[in-house]
Amino acid sequence: MRKTLVLLSLIILTFLSCEKDDFCTQNPVTPNLILRFYDDSNRESLKVVDNLYVWAEGKDSLFINASLDSLFIPLNSAATETVYNFSKNNIVNQFTIQYTTENEYISRSCGFKVIFNDVNFASNNTWITDFEPATLTIEKQTEAHVQIYH
Amino acid sequence: MYRFIISLFLLFVFGNGFAQETEIQNKKIEQDSIIYKTAYGLRLGIDISKPIKAAFEDSYNSGLEIVADYRISKRFFIATELGFEEQTSNEYYSNSSSKGNYIRLGFNYNAYENWLDMNNEIFVGYRYGFSMFEQTLNSFTPNVSNTYFPGNTTSPNTTADLNAHWSELMVGLKVETLKNIFVGFSISYKVLMSTKEPDNFKTLFAPGFNRIFESRTGFGFNYTISYTIPFAKK
Numbered sequence: 001m002r003k004t005l006v007l008l009s010l011i012i013l014t015f016l017s018c019e020k021d022d023f024c025t026q027n028p029v030t031p032n033l034i035l036r037f038y039d040d041s042n043r044e045s046l047k048v049v050d051n052l053y054v055w056a057e058g059k060d061s062l063f064i065n066a067s068l069d070s071l072f073i074p075l076n077s078a079a080t081e082t083v084y085n086f087s088k089n090n091i092v093n094q095f096t097i098q099y100t101t102e103n104e105y106i107s108r109s110c111g112f113k114v115i116f117n118d119v120n121f122a123s124n125n126t127w128i129t130d131f132e133p134a135t136l137t138i139e140k141q142t143e144a145h146v147q148i149y150h
Numbered sequence: 151m152y153r154f155i156i157s158l159f160l161l162f163v164f165g166n167g168f169a170q171e172t173e174i175q176n177k178k179i180e181q182d183s184i185i186y187k188t189a190y191g192l193r194l195g196i197d198i199s200k201p202i203k204a205a206f207e208d209s210y211n212s213g214l215e216i217v218a219d220y221r222i223s224k225r226f227f228i229a230t231e232l233g234f235e236e237q238t239s240n241e242y243y244s245n246s247s248s249k250g251n252y253i254r255l256g257f258n259y260n261a262y263e264n265w266l267d268m269n270n271e272i273f274v275g276y277r278y279g280f281s282m283f284e285q286t287l288n289s290f291t292p293n294v295s296n297t298y299f300p301g302n303t304t305s306p307n308t309t310a311d312l313n314a315h316w317s318e319l320m321v322g323l324k325v326e327t328l329k330n331i332f333v334g335f336s337i338s339y340k341v342l343m344s345t346k347e348p349d350n351f352k353t354l355f356a357p358g359f360n361r362i363f364e365s366r367t368g369f370g371f372n373y374t375i376s377y378t379i380p381f382a383k384k
Contacts, residue, residue, distance in 0.1 A: 022364055024242075029293040030301075059298065077294050078302040103292055103304070105351045107364065111243020111293040114301070 024110035031116075031141040032072040033097065040129045040149040046070075047150065049088055057083040070144065077101050077114040088127045088150075096122040099138070115139045121146055186267040187383040189330065190221045195376020197233070211236040211247070217334075217374050219258060227258040229275060231372075235357035244290040246351070250283020252358025254318070268326070271334075275320040279340065281358040284310040287351055309348035314356040316342045318370070334374040342366040 039047035046069040054063040054073065062073060075097060076082045084095045099116040106113050116138040123131055130149040138145050200213035215233035222228055236249035256277035262270055286308040292301040322336025342362065345353055355361050360370045 024293070028295040030295060032296075056298070062298065074294065074296045074298050076299040077292050078299065082299070103290075103350070106293070108239075108241055108244075108352070108354055111241065112290055114292045114294060 022107070022109040024107070026106065026110050028141070029106060029110050029112075030074075030077065030114040031138050032074050033138060033146070034141055034144045035071040035073070035146050035148055036144040037069050037071075038147055038149050043149060049086075049150065051089050053085075053087040055085050057085065072141070075099070075116055075138070086128070091127045093126045093128045094124045095128070098122070113139075119145070188264075188267065188269045189378055189380035189382075190384050191379045191381040193219050193221075193227075193332065193376050193378040195332070195334070195374045197231075197372040197374050199371065199373040200233070200235070209238045209240055211238060211249070213237075215372060217372070217376060225260045227260070227273075228256075229258045229277070230255045231277075231358075233358055237355045237357075238288075239354040239361070241354070243293050245288040246285055246354055247288060248283050248285045248312075248353065248355045248357060250281055250312075250357040252279060252281030252283075252356075254279040254358060256318075256320075258320070258322075262323075270326055271322075271324040273320075273322055273324070273336075275322070275336075277318045277320060277338070279316045279318060279358055280313070281356050282311070282313050283357050284308060285312055285348055285351075285353055285355075287348075309351070312346050312348060312353060312356075314342060314345045314353065314359055316340050316356075316359055316368075324374075324376075330378045330380065332374075332376045332378065334376065335371070336374075337369065337371045340368040340370060342368075 037047055037049050039045050048067050048069045050067045052063055052066045052068060053061055054071065055061040056076070063071070073084060080100060081096060081098045084097070086093045086095055098120040100118050102115045102117055103112045104115055117136070119133065119136055119138055121131060121133055128148055128150050132147045133145070134143070134147060135145050195217045197215035197217060200215055203210045204212045213233065213235040215231055217229070217231045219227040219229035231254040232252070234251050236247065238245065238247040254277040256275055258271070258273040258275035260271040260273045262272040264270060286306055288306050289303050291303050294301045318338045318340040320336050320338040322334060324332045324334035327333050340359055342359070345356070347353055353362060360368045362368055
């Protein structure tokens, strides 16, 4: 009788101990797009954009009245194009990013990461004078993917 | 008070006395003529934990395991397990299921010293395991870690002809409850030796191995009821 009790409690404990054991420590898994703002007259030095508003076409604002020299913004993994509006002093500059997506498996807890391939940028150049892509593939966010001159 | 303590000391006073000083000499100790024989034969059984697990755990779809061992010496048994399992791994960003068959082959060493004609076991064992299975990635959502652009859930994708090889160490016990009928319990620690993984995904559960942890190890247990078909008594 006592033996059966021991066995039963062992079995119950084994079932109870089935909890998720690993947590995703990689953050973020899918990279954001990184833009850095440079001075158009002196292309080596960073230049802060004042009174900056950022929103994607048809979405809420991500940044309101910000002063930044670099931006981290998400790309839409469910589409092949993301259209962002950057507004400075009420002048809107539309910035379009086109790409193809690829899912890459990372781990049980982190799931799949999205890699953006064949990245192509376009701008209607209102307050932005020029831009320079730094990469064709967005798969990590350690450095800027595009430099923007204004 | 002092008297009490002194009395207490007296309690531990003892003396040596020899009541008998002549030793018993030349008296032969007679050998016990009864040799306790135990059955040798093929033991067949079933793991009853798997149907129970399938009934109570949603992610465990079905499972069946037949166990067998054959006694080759007083302490050694050749042991094998054959089974089928189907399980769904429901993770934060993916949902996949594995199903397939497996075999484990190895030996048990009974470390238990039985009394009289009792036939119980506390054993340690080694198994080599092999399973062939297929895994279906039912759905997954890319981990985009933002709610601004939520990820798209993707459709199922099955990879067949996957396999896994592993080694496992086992400890367990078997108790003869009725004549020739054994109830057994064992737990095992498993280490993967090689796997054939699906493209751009990973095997999260291998039948017979159980859940595969990041370190490529795993745990398993079984609860068996088995019957010995006695061939001989030795």
